[in-house]
Each structure stands twice: as structure tokens, then as C-alpha cells.
Amino acid sequence: MKGKNKFWCSLLGLLFCSIVSAQRTLTFEDCIIIALKNNLTLKNSRISEKIANYQLNNSKTKLLPSIDASVSNNYSWGRGVDPNTNSYINQQFKSYNGNIGSSFILFNGFSNITGIKIAKQELELNKTITQKIKNEITIDIASKFINVLFLQEIIKSNEDQIKSSTRQLEIIQIKFEQGYLLESEIFKIKSQKASEELTLINNKNLLSMNLLDIKQFLNLPLEEEILLISPQEKLFSKIDIQSNNITIVENAASLNPGYLIMKINEQKAKLNIAYTKSSRYPTVASNFNLSSTYSNSNPFQNFNDQVNNNLSYGLSFSLLIPIFSQLNNHFKIKESKLIYEKSKNETQIEKNRLSKVIIQAINDANASFTKYEASVLSYDFSKKSYEADLLKFELGKMSVSELLITKNNFVNAQSQLIQAKYELHYNQSVVNFYRDNVFRLE
Template identity: 30%
Template structure:
């Protein structure tokens, strides 16, 4: 079917229209952002792959006790001169032979190497799972930080927009006074300058909001911040008594994945010592095979293929015992290396515990400081808001000049900005502290 030029134009227009309006605006809450980030983050996917690799290693070691079974087939040809034992004459001879066989072996005793390898694989798998939990927790904290930064810049933008409204009202009033001859040209120019400065601050706040939103979408692995928005955090700020750092630490030791991973790797190091020590012990294995062959000489009659297979059938069973006597101190050094690795893992475990305690201490003191800052900022904002309301009333009846009004307005904007910053800092700090208590970030 041949499309007309008109149909092609209509189809192209519909395609562009669909591409432009197909994408609906979306608005996610914090939990949705965290869930999406975890699902699409490349580091998380790498940690998932590490778990799958450890599962394969565990499965391999699990079935190491089973017997193996191998089949073998060979075909060979020989040709050349051969001496006769009767008259010392030489003749050219060509032969061919084919061999068939099955063989199996079973490890009966490996110096406990197989059970130690399996136990080691299980510990490594658990450690990989703990690493994945830690990666998810770190990503959740990063998303929360970016999310709160977007909310902060969003509210700062609203404050800047309100300042423009106030400055515009002030300019409108000043223009009326100027037309009545009650305001000088210089004072009117000052009002216009103040409005332009507020507009510039609004543009800067908008840019900061867009950059914060871009940072969040990039962390979420979204292609673009267009058509994307976030929802405000639910709930009011509460000021319950904060749990002491030592209590939080004692509880966090029981479930934090970085501690679990370090403990599991210490257990793995202990198991590695036993694995290395298996090199000192003898190893016993059982093996068996069955085989047959077919042989022909050129120019001579040969038995039938089936008869030769029956006549040439051979069987073998046997046990093999390997006793280590001296291997140039290789096993001894492997045991020593495994013990050093255990010491390193125990040091890393202690380091993880100390790091966790320091993080909890810092989170606790930051939360208490943020709470105090929020309370002070709230009181300052209420005082400045009351002061600005009174100043606005005085300004509207002509009992205050532009300088006094602008000063009160600037003080109010600063107080509101400080309050917003203190609020979201407190929100973030308390969420981090609750995170160390085991509460999910939502």
C-alpha cells in the first residue's frame, strides 16, 4: 500500500503530538523514590550479581562429594616397517585401533577439605547478602538527603516569591505616593531596585531547586527531571526524648549489615584456617573404569567388531591414598597466611564497630543540635513575623518609611529561610538517628 504525501504528514504530526503529550507528570513520595532507586541503581545490581556468583560457588561445593563419570573414545593409526622374527625380513604394515571406556572416581576422605569449602561458601554467601543490605541502606540515606534538599529549595523558592509580592505591593504604593508628590524620585528608584533584587533572588532560588531536583533524578537513574516532582513529607516534627547513643549502639550491633558482614567474614577466615590445615591430612579416593578396544592390521583378517569388544573388555577398581610428607612448607605457609587473614578480619570487625559508634554519636549530637536550632529559629521567625506585621501596619498609614519597611521585610525573609533550613536539617538528622535504631527510612 502506497501512502500519499498528505497521509505521511498527518502520521508525522500525530507521532509528534503523541511524543509531546504522552509523558504524564509524576509525583513520588520518599518511599517511592527509595524503592525506585534500589531497583535501578547499578551498584545494587552489582551486589545482586555478587550474590548469584556466591550461590553458584556454594552449589559447586555442595555437590563435590558426588562421584564423577567420564567417557572416553580414542582412534589411532600406525604405519611403518616391521621386522619379521622368523627370517629377519621387513614388511610395511598399517594398523588401526579404537578404544572405548568409562571411568569414575569418588572422594572418600579429603582431609575435611570438602565440608570446609562448603561451609566457607555458605558464609561468603551470607556476607554478600549483608553487603547488599548495606548498599541499599547507603542508597536510602543518599536519596533521603537529596529528597530533603529538593523540599528545602522548593520552600525557599516560595519565600522568595512572597518577597516579590511584598516588594511589588510596596512599589505600587510608592508609585501612588510619587504621583501625589509624597515620594521622591530617588526613593521610587530604590523601590524598583528592591523589586529587581527580589526577582533575582527568586530566579536564583528556582535554579537551586532545579539543580537539586536534577541531582535527585540522577541518583534515581531517571533520564530527565522533566515531568518529575516529589511530595512533601508527612507528619509533624516531634521532639521526643532522644535515645542515648550507647543504647542505640548496643541495639545497632545486632542488626546493622556492615557489622553482620564483618562478623561473617571473620567466621570465613576461621574456616579458611581449617581449609588450609586439611593439606596436612591424607586423602583417600576410589576409582573404577571399564573399557574395550578394536584392532585391525591391513592385509590380515580381523575378528568382528562386536567380538573384539567382548574379548578385549577390561575392568578396574582401586583405592588411592595420598599421604603428604613434604611439600616445601607450602601448606604450613598457607595456614599462617590464613591466620593472618583472620587477624585482619578481626581488626576490620573492631574498626566497623568503632565506626558505627562514631556515626551514631555524630548523628545523636547533630539531631540534638538541629532540634535546638529549629526551636530557636521558630521563635525568631514568630518574633520577626510579628515585627513585620506591625511595621507593615505603620508603613500603610505613613508612620514608617521605606527603609524601615525593607529592613523588617529582609529580617523576616532571613528568619523564614533559617526556619526552613533548620526544619529540614532536623528532619534529616532525626531520620538518620531513627535509621540507626532500625526504623526504615520512609
């Protein structure tokens, strides 16, 4: 029998090890790396970057001359023009025409130069949008990550509460059987235990849903088991809002993608004024043309001779002066100036909004710090009170109702402490994120 027991214990141990090894452990940094690699929204944003880069290269090519070539053939029956003599003949013949032309814009009000600058700003805008999406993904994952860590610790606390209630139920059962307590006291503990078991089930469901959200953020298979690793504990400190809030706001404004997007749009709007003004200037272009003809109506000259004899080329310059465009250019310039003024206002609005968000984040972090300190004291006192009352209960000097009140106070204090700790983790990390543009769960 002992041999069989050892065999089954070894088998169960191997199965447990295989289950644990199949579970994927992830730190917060691991989650961010996987999300930035797999997130589909981010992939689309990177594609937009590549498109903007191609558009920039395309705008640069407008500074180059354009070259075109054409070849045509003609079959003529009856009366037609002989391409060799330019006289009418009445016979069947074939002719071939070749042409190479080139045109080059010498001046168009710097429209192409301004277009290149706008395309550069568009590329920079797409890069900034990509960074903004990265930041949003980071914040979302951090929020879910903190929720998971919070629920994991709450669930452990729930399980400890159920174990405590089970032990208390055993004590009461013995006292009831000995005639020291009424059966109603047993019902009170059973009710408490049932409530704790229901809370445990609800928290496990919440944990499952938050883990599902994490998997979707990381684009992982839904059936894959993951375990999130809590960051190392650290000593928290209060943030001095009076001494460094202006510095934090200014640095955040220069780093935050939301603000940079508005700033780039403002610069684009300013360039667009110059682009629309270029329509008022004349356009100067040069054109070069080279052509020749071959026809089988002339049996005395071969192909090379005909091509050389019929060769023609020329260079021309053109000047296009805009005189009246139904006031279209005039109103486009007016519109572009108003768009620029609007974009400047939007940039300032975003800066004001960002300043408020950062200061609010600092206030939230400091409030969380105060809440955390108070929660630590409340937890310590409620724990000592519960331990003392539990001893009194076991010695028969306290009723079940009084014990449950003390226990609920302790459970609430423990839950508030866990919540305050992770809330402080998150809020201080958000402040550091605005300040350094790097999110670290410390």
C-alpha cells in the same frame, strides 16, 4: 467577543490540565521503589549474588565422584602390535579403544567441606553488600529529596517576598508622586526587589539541579517532569540519648550492613585457617577403571565378542602424604591466622565507628529539634514585628530603610525555620533508619 474569550479560556484550561497531567508526582516511597528497581549499581550487585550462588553450588559438587570417558582409534600400517594377541604383525589394521574411569576423594583434610562453608559465607557477603548499596541509595535519595522540598518551600517564600516588594514599590511610587518621599526611597525598594529576584533565580537553578540528581538516581528520562510530594507534618519530639543509646547502638550493629560485612569477613577468615590447615593432612582417593579394545585384524570375532573378551576393570586406592612443601603450607597457615586477627580488629573498628555515627546522629537530631523550636519562636516574633512595621510604613510613620531591616529579619527567620524543619525531618529519619533499618521521612 464574549464567545471568543470563552473559547480561548477553555483552550488554555485544557492545555494547562494536559501539562499538569504530564507531570509525574512522586512520594519518597515512590522514589525508593523506582531507584531500587532501576539503579545500575544495584543490578550489578544482584548479579554478583547470582555468581556467588553458582560458586556455592560448584563447591558442593566437589563432594561427588568424577566420571570420565574416552574413545580412541588407531590406524596402523606396517609392523605393529595386534591389540587382540599383543604380538607383532606386519599388516594394515584398525583398532578402537574405549575407557571409563571414576575417581572419588575419600578424605582430604575436610578441605571440600570447609570450602562449602566459605562459599556460603561469600554468598551471604554478597547479599549483605546488596543491602548496603540499598541503604546508601536510600540515604542519598533522602538527602536530595529533602533538598528539593526545602528549595520548593524557599522558592514559594521568595515569590511571596517579591509580591510584597512589588506592593511596597507601588505605595512608594504613589507617595513619591505626591511629594511625600524622595526618589532615593524608590531605588531602595527596587534594589531590594532585584536582590529578591536574583535569589529566586538562583534557588530555581538549585532546584533544577537537585531534580536532575533525583532523576539520575531513579534512572528516569531527563526530559520527564517530576513533582515531589512533601510528607505529612508531624509533631517532633526530642530523643533521649541517655536512656536508650546503648540499645540503639547494639540493634544498629546487628542490623547495619557495614558491620555485618566485617563480621562475615571475620567468619570467612576463621574458616580460611581450617582450609589452609587441611593441606597438612593426607589425601585418600579411590579410582575405578573399565576399558576394552576392538580391532579389525581378527576376522573370526565380531565387535561384541571382541569387546567382551578384551574387557578389563579395576579398583584402586591412593594415599598422598604431604611431607615437605618448602614450608609453603606452614607460612600460609601463619598468614591466615594473622588475617583472622586483622579481621577481628576491623570488625571492632567498624562497630566503634558505627557507635560514634549513631550517637552523633542522635545529637544532631536533638540539636535540630532545639534549633527548630527556636526558629519557630523567632519566626513568630519577626512576623508580628514585620506586620506591625508594614502597617506603620503604609501610614507613613516608618522609613523605607527601617522597613527593609524588619523585612530582612523576617525573611531570614522564615528561611531559618524552613531549613530547621527539613533538617529535623532528615536527622530524625536517619536515627530511625539506624534503629529500625527502615528509612521513613516522617
